Amino acid sequence: MGSREAGADGPGPPGPGPGEPRFPFPYTPYVIQEQFMAALYGALEAGRVGIFESPTGTGKSLSLICGALTWLRDFEQKKREEEARLLAPEESGQEGKERPGSAAAAQPESQGTAGEPDWVTAFVQKKEERDLVDKLKEEQIRRKKREDRLEKIRNNVQLKYAAKRKRSEEDETKRLLQLSKEVLSEGAGDALEQLDHNEEELILAEYESDEEKKVVSGLEEDDDDLEEEHVTKIYYCSRTHSQLSQFVREVQKSPFSKDTRLVSLGSRQNLCVNEDVRRLGALQLINDRCMEMQKNKHEKKSDEENGEKKRRVSRTVCPFYSYEQMQFLRDEVLVEVKDIEQLVALGRKTKACPYYGSRYAVSAAQLVVLPYQMLLHEPTRNAAGIKLKDQVVIIDEAHNLVDTITCIHSAEVSGSQLCCAHSQLLQYMERYRKRLKAKNLMYIKQILYLLERFVAMLGGNVNQNPSCQAVSQTGTVLKSINDFLFQSHIDNINLFKVQRYCEKSLISRKLFGFVERYGSPASAVKSSKENQKLSGLQNFLLTLQQGADTEGTPQSPVVEAEHEQVRTASPLMQIEGFLSALTNANQDGRVIINRQGTVGQSSLKFLLLNPAVHFAKVVEECRAVIIAGGTMQPVADFREQLLACAGVDPARVVEFSCGHVIPPENILPIILCSGPSNQQLEFTYLTRSMPQMMDETGRILCNLCNVVPGGVVCFFPSYEYEKQIYAHWEKTGLLTRLAVKKKIFQEPKKANQVEQVLVEYAKCIKRCSQAGEQMTGALLLSVVGGKMSEGINFSDDLGRCVIMVGMPYPNIKSPELQEKMAWLDKTMPRAAGQPPSRVLIENLCMKAVNQSIGRAIRHQKDFASILLLDHRYARPAIFNKLPQWIRDRTQVKPAFGAAFAELRKFHRGKLNAS
Numbered sequence: 001m002g003s004r005e006a007g008a009d010g011p012g013p014p015g016p017g018p019g020e021p022r023f024p025f026p027y028t029p030y031v032i033q034e035q036f037m038a039a040l041y042g043a044l045e046a047g048r049v050g051i052f053e054s055p056t057g058t059g060k061s062l063s064l065i066c067g068a069l070t071w072l073r074d075f076e077q078k079k080r081e082e083e084a085r086l087l088a089p090e091e092s093g094q095e096g097k098e099r100p101g102s103a104a105a106a107q108p109e110s111q112g113t114a115g116e117p118d119w120v121t122a123f124v125q126k127k128e129e130r131d132l133v134d135k136l137k138e139e140q141i142r143r144k145k146r147e148d149r150l151e152k153i154r155n156n157v158q159l160k161y162a163a164k165r166k167r168s169e170e171d172e173t174k175r176l177l178q179l180s181k182e183v184l185s186e187g188a189g190d191a192l193e194q195l196d197h198n199e200e201e202l203i204l205a206e207y208e209s210d211e212e213k214k215v216v217s218g219l220e221e222d223d224d225d226l227e228e229e230h231v232t233k234i235y236y237c238s239r240t241h242s243q244l245s246q247f248v249r250e251v252q253k254s255p256f257s258k259d260t261r262l263v264s265l266g267s268r269q270n271l272c273v274n275e276d277v278r279r280l281g282a283l284q285l286i287n288d289r290c291m292e293m294q295k296n297k298h299e300k301k302s303d304e305e306n307g308e309k310k311r312r313v314s315r316t317v318c319p320f321y322s323y324e325q326m327q328f329l330r331d332e333v334l335v336e337v338k339d340i341e342q343l344v345a346l347g348r349k350t351k352a353c354p355y356y357g358s359r360y361a362v363s364a365a366q367l368v369v370l371p372y373q374m375l376l377h378e379p380t381r382n383a384a385g386i387k388l389k390d391q392v393v394i395i396d397e398a399h400n401l402v403d404t405i406t407c408i409h410s411a412e413v414s415g416s417q418l419c420c421a422h423s424q425l426l427q428y429m430e431r432y433r434k435r436l437k438a439k440n441l442m443y444i445k446q447i448l449y450l451l452e453r454f455v456a457m458l459g460g461n462v463n464q465n466p467s468c469q470a471v472s473q474t475g476t477v478l479k480s481i482n483d484f485l486f487q488s489h490i491d492n493i494n495l496f497k498v499q500r501y502c503e504k505s506l507i508s509r510k511l512f513g514f515v516e517r518y519g520s521p522a523s524a525v526k527s528s529k530e531n532q533k534l535s536g537l538q539n540f541l542l543t544l545q546q547g548a549d550t551e552g553t554p555q556s557p558v559v560e561a562e563h564e565q566v567r568t569a570s571p572l573m574q575i576e577g578f579l580s581a582l583t584n585a586n587q588d589g590r591v592i593i594n595r596q597g598t599v600g601q602s603s604l605k606f607l608l609l610n611p612a613v614h615f616a617k618v619v620e621e622c623r624a625v626i627i628a629g630g631t632m633q634p635v636a637d638f639r640e641q642l643l644a645c646a647g648v649d650p651a652r653v654v655e656f657s658c659g660h661v662i663p664p665e666n667i668l669p670i671i672l673c674s675g676p677s678n679q680q681l682e683f684t685y686l687t688r689s690m691p692q693m694m695d696e697t698g699r700i701l702c703n704l705c706n707v708v709p710g711g712v713v714c715f716f717p718s719y720e721y722e723k724q725i726y727a728h729w730e731k732t733g734l735l736t737r738l739a740v741k742k743k744i745f746q747e748p749k750k751a752n753q754v755e756q757v758l759v760e761y762a763k764c765i766k767r768c769s770q771a772g773e774q775m776t777g778a779l780l781l782s783v784v785g786g787k788m789s790e791g792i793n794f795s796d797d798l799g800r801c802v803i804m805v806g807m808p809y810p811n812i813k814s815p816e817l818q819e820k821m822a823w824l825d826k827t828m829p830r831a832a833g834q835p836p837s838r839v840l841i842e843n844l845c846m847k848a849v850n851q852s853i854g855r856a857i858r859h860q861k862d863f864a865s866i867l868l869l870d871h872r873y874a875r876p877a878i879f880n881k882l883p884q885w886i887r888d889r890t891q892v893k894p895a896f897g898a899a900f901a902e903l904r905k906f907h908r909g910k911l912n913a914s
Contacts (some may be wrong), residue, residue: 022768023066024255032658033059037067039656040626041820044071044392049648051639053632053657055885061250064394064628068234069256072366075232084528105323116375136392202428202514203435232623235368235386237375238396241270241340244369247396248339251367262337263361265370265384270340272356273347274320284573288509290355293318295506318353325352330360368762377408388621399629399847405611411578412606415458415599417571419466421511425572428514437895449574455489460599469599471695476815477593478607481582484591499579508572581606588613590819607816609823610643616677619648631850632657634843634881640828640836660885666863668906669853669890671879673871676896681869683717683806694725697805698734700781700869700896705741707904708865709911710777711765711798712742715784715852717808719749722783731857742779743768747786754787765797784808784848795858800907802856803867804869807878809845836879846881853886865903 007145023029023037036054040063040303043050054060125527238244248264251257268286272278277289293316329352347354362368362385374380375393395401429436429444436444455462460469485491502508581589588610595602619625627638635655660667674680675696687693705712716722726746729735739745743764748757757780764778777797785808794802810817821837828836849868856864866886872878874892882890892898 023070025066026062026253026255029063029066030059030661032661033063036060036063036656036658037070039654040064040067041071043626044068044624047624048561048654049619049643049651049652050654050656051629051632051635052626052628052655053635053883054628054630055658055660055857055883056630056659056854057860057862060628060630061247061396062254064236064396064626065247065251065254065256068236068392068394068626069254069260069367072232072234073256079232098518111404113293130394136229190772202510202517203432205510214541217596226575231364231366232391233368234392234394235370235375235388236394236396237370237372237402239372241266241371244371245339245341248369252337252339257337260367261334261336261365262367262369263333263358263365264338264340264343265358265362265368265374266355267356267374267752268342269369269829271344271347271353273344273354274318275320282573284508285512288573290318290510292509294321310747320347320351320353321356322352325350326357326360328352329354329357332487333358333361334364362386372404373408376405376614376618378614388618390621390623392624392626393618393622394626394628396628397630398627398638399631401627402641405614405642406608409581409584409608409611409614410606411574411581413454413571413575413578415455415460415466415602417574418451418455418458418604419460419462419464420601421572421575422448422455422462424450424511424515427518428511440505443498443505444507446498447502447507447572448503450490450493450579452497454491454604455599456606457484457488458599459595459600460602466600467598471595471597471599471602474595474597476595478590479593480586481584481589481591482586484593485582495579495583499576499583500774502572502576502579508553508576510682578604578606581608584608585613586755592815592819605816607819609820610645610827612642615642616646619643619646630856631847631883633850633883634846635842636839637829637847640831641824645827653826657884658887660857661860662857662862664889666861667857667866667886667889668864668902669866669868669882669886670899670902671868671871671873671890671892672700672896672899673874673892673894674896676703676900678895681871683870688717688721688806689724691728694728695732695734697725698729698738698867700867701803702734702737703896703900704801704803704867704903705738705776705779707777707900707907708801709907710769710800711761711794711854712777712779712801712803713782713794713799714779714803714805715782716805717784719783719786721806722781726781738779741776743775743777745778745780747780747782751787756793762798769797782852784852794855795862798863799856801865801867801903802853803869804849804853805869807845807870807872808848809841812841832877840879842878846878850881850883854883865906867899867903 023034023041025033031038032054036052040050040052042048054063196504236247238247244264244266248262251260251262267283268277268290269283272286272290274290277286280286280289329346329350332338332346332350338346343354344360346352347357370384370386372395374384375386377397381388425444425448428449429441433441452462455466459471459473460466474758479487482491582591583605589606589608592605592607593602593604602785632638639650639653644650672681676699677696679692679696681693681696683693701712701714716725726735729738735744745757745761745764748754761778761780764775768775768777777800784804812821821840824836824840830836831839852865853868856862856866878886879890891899891902893902
């Protein structure tokens with residue numbers, strides 16, 4: 001157990017009652033789980049920023065749940081006791097009297113503070129106390145209403161049947177209304193007018209900037225009774241949808257499942273139940289379509305309220321956006337813990353939107369479960385109604401948090417996308433010029449100018465096909481934001497206003513509808529005048545599409561289908577992200593101009609250098625922030641790049657790292673310095689391709705496959721090196737020798753093939769474990785940072801030995817990495833005599849190593865050996881960056897013979913024990 005706490009002097013949890021455990025737990029917790037929960041409780045109570053490490057297989061999720069919810073339960077209890085103390089004088093009829101111990105009673109009669117007479121001071125303090133009491137009473141009433149209503153729903157199923165009956169009646173009414181409308185429209189039979197109505201949907205509405213009006217939120221109809229400003233809650237976020245669902249299932253199994261109000265938040269892509277909208281596929285299209293439907297609903301309601309009887313265009317509204325039904329869904333969510341899948345199923349059943357319904361539940365929730373992006377991206381956070389002031393945030397699976405924040409706030413656009421967007425927007429403006437308001441025209445012209453200048457920066461002309469324009473000077477150039485704006489002659493345009501216009505006007509959605517109707521080659525068969533006018537756009541888009549297809553590498557049908565679906569969205573959507581990125585502060589990012597063979601292949605990319613600027617608000621506003629993961633070493637990145645740069649006081653940071661639950665004898669980590677023929681193992685970029693180095697690696701694997709049962713997973717630094725060494729072994733016959741003992745599998749590059757390879761790999765190991773088989777298992781050749789180095793569990797026989805070939809240092813010739821290194825050297829202090837850029841390279845390498853080697857041990861009774869093939873792992877600076885539970889048990893072996901003897905003894909011992 002290696003526990004390191006930086007000044008953790010905060011109080012721990014109160015002592016347990018007679019015969020009760022300190023932390024409620026579904027089973028008897030491991031000692032390290034109790035220590036984890038106690039450290040977590042202390043960090044939350046003291047308002048710290050904690051970096052918590054608990055290896056996979058040690059029950060980290062349950063420790064987080066039970067530790068954090070125990071703290072929240074105690075915190076709420078203390079708050080209720082404080083409320084009762086403050087409200088007690090009111091209830092006992094001491095109105096107008098001095099409260100014992102109150103500030104007014106303690107004041108001397110002479111002079112008040114700040115030189116005011118004592119009666120003035122007493123009056124002000126008394127008024128403040130009365131205001132506080134009134135506020136507390138109001139909160140109590142709201143809380144009581146909510147608790148009564150949820151209890152009624154929990155116990156009285158009649159309410160559910162009543163709601164269901166009401167829904168059926170509403171459905172029948174809607175069906176009859178729709179039928180009557182169809183009859184009327186058939187009677188009218190005005191096809192031309194219908195065409196105009198369809199056209200109307202593509203016209204941008206009159207735009208007013210934020211300075212001219214207050215933007216109305218999508219959730220206008222606030223339920224005052226449910227607004228509870230001071231509900232302290234825990235926001236739990238993780239990387240993937242499946243990880244969040246798994247966490248919710250852990251909550252459902254915990255002792256807190258019945259008493260916790262939990263809400264799962266997700267994107268519209270995950271939560272939308274309107275099949276017409278879901279069919280759009282691309283996230284941006286779904287978002288824009290949803291927003292447009294809400295806007296249509298509010299405009300329709302406004303017209304009805306204003307008594308407008310004139311004939312209007314029939315605009316589509318979402319049938320699931322029913323306020324009454326969403327209220328019902330909100331209550332159902334708060335009554336019982338549900339994951340995303342259960343929430344979607346409930347939405348379909350109740351005909352209520354889970355996306356908005358779950359947001360209604362946030363204010364009263366105690367635990368909010370959401371993906372990284374929703375919490376770390378401020379505009380998304382605000383749109384979801386997430387208020388972080390004085391709340392607790394737990395970020396799980398946070399080993400790649402720095403990269404995640406960088407990625408969320410970076411953006412890239414290609415020359416093809418820029419030219420395509422320009423052509424679409426120009427055709428749109430020409431078609432509707434007479435029907436667009438002046439402000440819309442002004443902003444469209446500004447966007448067209450921006451696109452024109454962006455293409456010019458790539459060395460091209462926006463009016464020509466980008467696939468046919470050769471770039472005179474190829475290469476990569478990096479510029480500061482200001483230099484890029486000046487050199488592209490757009491420094492006189494207010495990008496903040498343009499960005500806000502794109503967001504509020506839904507121009508990308510209108511443009512998508514326009515291209516969908518007129519821009520596809522299929523629509524060219526129509527011979528109307530309108531379509532003839534647009535033939536230039538159709539031909540241009542067709543050549544762009546063909547050009548894009550010839551530029552890329554061949555793709556699988558699944559990938560092509562996904563690509564096709566996203567490609568139908570207007571590229572303006574992606575360009576909006578680039579415009580938003582350009583609004584960052586000059587020192588916090590760089591623009592990378594990447595000029596390739598043609599303008600279409602070239603690109604502009606915004607690279608965020610300082611992720612701390614986007615994390616600062618989270619740590620400033622929150623009561624406490626916990627960054628947790630199975631492998632957090634090395635933690636220097638979090639401390640320096642994220643927390644120190646975000647202005648966090650080092651005294652506020654607490655670190656906790658615990659050991660593994662497996663016994664020491666169940667793991668054998670070895671650093672191997674030389675191979676069977678005494679060839680020193682050093683896999684630098686120059687030496688790793690030498691035939692003798694590849695031969696030595698093959699000999700090591702041959703020897704290991706003779707003594708290691710089950711599955712062996714071997715990680716290489718890159719796909720290129722794995723391919724090179726495989727071809728070399730095939731040529732020398734070593735692959736045939738390996739295949740005698742282990743069937744060889746290779747990690748596929750395509751994500752949709754990973755599952756199939758893993759299934760075959762597992763089947764082979766299971767088959768070989770049966771008596772009489774000559775083969776002893778399988779060998780899986782994987783890549784660090786690939787599909788199998790994260791998120792895949794090689795438990796039990798699937799991973800009895802994990803081998804790391806060399807040190808997976810990143811490509812230091814990458815312009816992005818070079819710029820990041822230069823920025824760190826300029827802004828960060830030297831660490832232990834090393835420049836920050838060198839520390840970054842080592843940390844990136846060791847984070848990747850730690851993620852890969854942690855795949856093998858997944859539970860208490862699991863066992864595995866770990867082999868690090870490179871003498872450089874024994875250097876103190878590198879060695880100390882291994883996870884402590886592995887580092888404490890690692891042996892350094894200069895010669896192969898001694899290492900092989902240890903491995904044979906380890907695996908034979910385990911075989912005999914079983």
